[in-house]
Amino acid sequence: MGAYARLPRMRxxxxxxxxxxxxxxxGLRDHLDADPSLAEAELTVIGNTGDDINLFGLRVCPDLDTxxxxxxxxxxxxxxxxxxxxxxxxxxxxxxxxxxxxxFALGDKDFGTHIVRSQWLGQGLSLSEVTARLAERWGLxxxxxxxxxxxxxPVETHVVVEDDEGQRAVHFQEWWVRMQAAVPAQRFVAxxxxxxxxxxxxxxxxRRADVVLLPPSNPVVSIGxxxxxxxxxxxxRGSSAPVVGVSPLIGGMPVRGHADACxxxxxxxxxxxxxxxLYEDFLDGWLVSTEDAASVRLPRAxxxxxxxxxxxxxxxxxxxxxxxxLALELKAA
Amino acid sequence: MGAYARLPRMRxxxxxxxxxxxxxxxGLRDHLDADPSLAEAELTVIGNTGDDINLFGLRVCPDLDTxxxxxxxxxxxxxxxxxxxxxxxxxxxxxxxxxxxxxFALGDKDFGTHIVRSQWLGQGLSLSEVTARLAERWGLxxxxxxxxxxxxxPVETHVVVEDDEGQRAVHFQEWWVRMQAAVPAQRFVAxxxxxxxxxxxxxxxxRRADVVLLPPSNPVVSIGxxxxxxxxxxxxRGSSAPVVGVSPLIGGMPVRGHADACxxxxxxxxxxxxxxxLYEDFLDGWLVSTEDAASVRLPRAxxxxxxxxxxxxxxxxxxxxxxxxLALELKAA
Numbered sequence: 001m002g003a004y005a006r007l008p009r010m011r012x013x014x015x016x017x018x019x020x021x022x023x024x025x026x027g028l029r030d031h032l033d034a035d036p037s038l039a040e041a042e043l044t045v046i047g048n049t050g051d052d053i054n055l056f057g058l059r060v061c062p063d064l065d066t067x068x069x070x071x072x073x074x075x076x077x078x079x080x081x082x083x084x085x086x087x088x089x090x091x092x093x094x095x096x097x098x099x100x101x102x103x104f105a106l107g108d109k110d111f112g113t114h115i116v117r118s119q120w121l122g123q124g125l126s127l128s129e130v131t132a133r134l135a136e137r138w139g140l141x142x143x144x145x146x147x148x149x150x151x152x153x154p155v156e157t158h159v160v161v162e163d164d165e166g167q168r169a170v171h172f173q174e175w176w177v178r179m180q181a182a183v184p185a186q187r188f189v190a191x192x193x194x195x196x197x198x199x200x201x202x203x204x205x206x207r208r209a210d211v212v213l214l215p216p217s218n219p220v221v222s223i224g225x226x227x228x229x230x231x232x233x234x235x236x237r238g239s240s241a242p243v244v245g246v247s248p249l250i251g252g253m254p255v256r257g258h259a260d261a262c263x264x265x266x267x268x269x270x271x272x273x274x275x276x277x278l279y280e281d282f283l284d285g286w287l288v289s290t291e292d293a294a295s296v297r298l299p300r301a302x303x304x305x306x307x308x309x310x311x312x313x314x315x316x317x318x319x320x321x322x323x324x325x326l327a328l329e330l331k332a333a
Numbered sequence: 334m335g336a337y338a339r340l341p342r343m344r345x346x347x348x349x350x351x352x353x354x355x356x357x358x359x360g361l362r363d364h365l366d367a368d369p370s371l372a373e374a375e376l377t378v379i380g381n382t383g384d385d386i387n388l389f390g391l392r393v394c395p396d397l398d399t400x401x402x403x404x405x406x407x408x409x410x411x412x413x414x415x416x417x418x419x420x421x422x423x424x425x426x427x428x429x430x431x432x433x434x435x436x437f438a439l440g441d442k443d444f445g446t447h448i449v450r451s452q453w454l455g456q457g458l459s460l461s462e463v464t465a466r467l468a469e470r471w472g473l474x475x476x477x478x479x480x481x482x483x484x485x486x487p488v489e490t491h492v493v494v495e496d497d498e499g500q501r502a503v504h505f506q507e508w509w510v511r512m513q514a515a516v517p518a519q520r521f522v523a524x525x526x527x528x529x530x531x532x533x534x535x536x537x538x539x540r541r542a543d544v545v546l547l548p549p550s551n552p553v554v555s556i557g558x559x560x561x562x563x564x565x566x567x568x569x570r571g572s573s574a575p576v577v578g579v580s581p582l583i584g585g586m587p588v589r590g591h592a593d594a595c596x597x598x599x600x601x602x603x604x605x606x607x608x609x610x611l612y613e614d615f616l617d618g619w620l621v622s623t624e625d626a627a628s629v630r631l632p633r634a635x636x637x638x639x640x641x642x643x644x645x646x647x648x649x650x651x652x653x654x655x656x657x658x659l660a661l662e663l664k665a666a
Binding site: 091096109111112119122123 | 389390391419420422423424425426427429430431432441442444445446448449451452455456466467470
């Protein structure tokens with residue numbers, strides 16, 4: 001742990017989607033808090049905004065909210081998203097008025113976030129500025145955590161599907177939530193990405209990091225979307241920091257979500273090796289599940305096997321600690 | 334009751350503010366429902382929108398909502414406004430985020446109305462169109478009640494006040510709700526009225542009415558604001574229908590609200606006579622409280638005294654019935 005001592009204010013940057021990323025990062029924060037020599041470490045989280053969607057005239061940012069609620073100790077633990085002790089009056093009213101869509105569940109407390117975000121965006125604040133204000137309420141600065149949206153420009157992941165209604169593109173959330181990813185995706189289109197730029201601080205957070213971590217978020221529609229933001233991939237390639245990823249697969253299956261369906265859509269096998277291949281131009285270390293370790297050989301990255309099931313908050317902290325240890329080992333090497 | 338028989342599909346038009354107007358009109362609807370010869374009567378309500386306000390980026394129409402909730406059997410009976418069995422999670426969240434203002438209480442179900450209204454307005458629908466959709470959910474068409482906003486143009490009543498912070502104009506709601514009308518109003522300004530036109534159907538509803546009723550709403554900031562909409566006062570003057578008003582005062586005092594403070598601001602005495610004076614160019618009948626009857630003499634309008642306290646739903650129906658009877662008596666004369 002000599003490496004730790006040399007980095008008292010270690011800067012860790014992570015790219016993250018929703019539930020898996022948030023649980024991993026809360027585990028990382030727990031791990032840092034438990035070690036006095038790491039207490040000053042700073043964590044910058046670059047959150048996916050490709051899932052963002054306008055619902056009922058309000059701007060909803062599912063991944064940013066899951067990160068805020070989880071890191072801010074307000075998340076519904078069982079679900080992994082949404083708020084604990086949530087009410088459900090508002091959406092029932094919207095349904096009574098015939099407002100669409102009704103397939104996306106928003107709780108009453110959660111509506112508070114969407115209302116205030118929409119209000120502030122409407123006043124001309126950028127999504128970065130709004131996110132910083134929301135993070136203030138959730139105590140992230142106090143934890144030395146900075147949450148940045150990947151971009152202040154709206155980017156929306158759409159999914160090309162084909163079913164009885166023919167071929168068409170639907171919003172990612174419609175595919176993921178309403179269709180439960182059961183209709184095969186033909187491809188993903190990040191609408192707006194051609195005009196998008198990285199949000200303020202995003203590229204610097206990668207370039208100046210001591211360590212870059214990729215939590216076990218969806219490699220296609222979470223990490224993959226962030227990697228598509230102009231400059232992000234180049235910054236990762238150019239960074240002197242070790243980049244360590246955590247496989248989202250255990251024995252080739254996603255623990256939650258539909259990573260396998262997303263990988264199939266882009267023609268990538270659902271294996272820890274194939275996922276690492278998506279990151280091969282910048283990946284230095286790859287933490288895989290014990291049962292996958294034997295089958296993974298990467299030309300450029302160090303591979304470590306260990307249990308990866310985030311079955312508890314403590315387990316998540318252990319996994320995050322292992323990813324950080326691998327990064328520091330690579331850094332010291 | 335011969336007059337009734339001659340008007341099987343009697344068209345009644347009413348101008349209304351919030352709580353008092355809504356209770357009176359629900360009473361009128363009850364009265365009509367109780368009499369088979371009146372069951373086909375049609376009621377058009379022209380609602381004040383001068384109280385409307387943007388809160389948290391959402392469009393809130395307090396008087397229209399009170400009319401919808403009351404006529405739609407969803408109102409909080411004790412308060413007279415807002416929803417029955419209401420939750421309070423959303424606004425607590427907004428407070429936690431530091432969103433302003435916090436002096437206006439919005440419940441969770443109520444937020445549903447504001448969200449869907451704002452969404453539909455954002456899609457380009459007019460306030461009339463939005464109000465018709467909201468009224469559908471509350472069953473108003475089924476009751477042969479049409480609710481029209483006085484105008485589709487935004488009109489906001491502002492109040493000029495002077496206190497320790499000097500002279501300034503505040504939104505009507507800030508004066509009414511936050512200051513509880515305790516800071517003397519110097520005058521009222523209907524911001525936007527110079528560019529406003531009556532909403533579709535408003536002038537026709539007055540011109541083609543068989544009877545026009547003025548419920549015991551605030552004569553200055555509810556009825557008075559509606560009368561300021563271009564064409565409304567002329568339509569009332571020109572209508573062949575009898576116009577019958579119900580005094581909002583009992584023994585010179587408002588039953589609820591701050592009508593006396595509003596009257597003082599415009600230099601009008603807080604008496605049933607003086608209020609009738611505000612309507613003198615079109616008023617045909619004036620229903621006043623028993624104790625006020627002796628002191629009211631109007632040159633052009635018939636005056637009837639009777640108990641006016643809407644102490645119950647049945648009492649409101651009796652008062653509304655008396656106003657209608659007076660109108661029909663004048664019509665038959």
